[in-house]
Amino acid sequence: MNSLRRFGFLLVAAFGLMLGSTAAQADPPYRVARLSFTSGNVGFSPAGEADWSHAAVNRPLINGDRLWVPNRARAEIQLGGTV
Numbered sequence: 001m002n003s004l005r006r007f008g009f010l011l012v013a014a015f016g017l018m019l020g021s022t023a024a025q026a027d028p029p030y031r032v033a034r035l036s037f038t039s040g041n042v043g044f045s046p047a048g049e050a051d052w053s054h055a056a057v058n059r060p061l062i063n064g065d066r067l068w069v070p071n072r073a074r075a076e077i078q079l080g081g082t083v
Contacts, residue, residue, distance in 0.1 A: 024076065038074065040073025055075065061077065
């Protein structure tokens with residue numbers, strides 16, 4: 001009886017590990033882009049914030065983040081294999 005209980009525990013533990021590793025490998029609920037290039041005075045405001053700052057290259061961008069690219073300025077965003 002004790003070995004049957006131990007086997008059941010190991011079976012449940014293995015199943016839990018299998019589900020946990022599958023969830024860790026799943027895609028995140030949103031995609032993350034990257035600000036790959038700026039030229040000029042490009043502004044950035046994180047999602048949910050009112051303040052603006054200078055946009056830094058290699059900054060990760062998520063849904064809700066805002067970029068301001070005025071005339072004569074340039075910005076390049078990479079999302080997956082798309083620029």
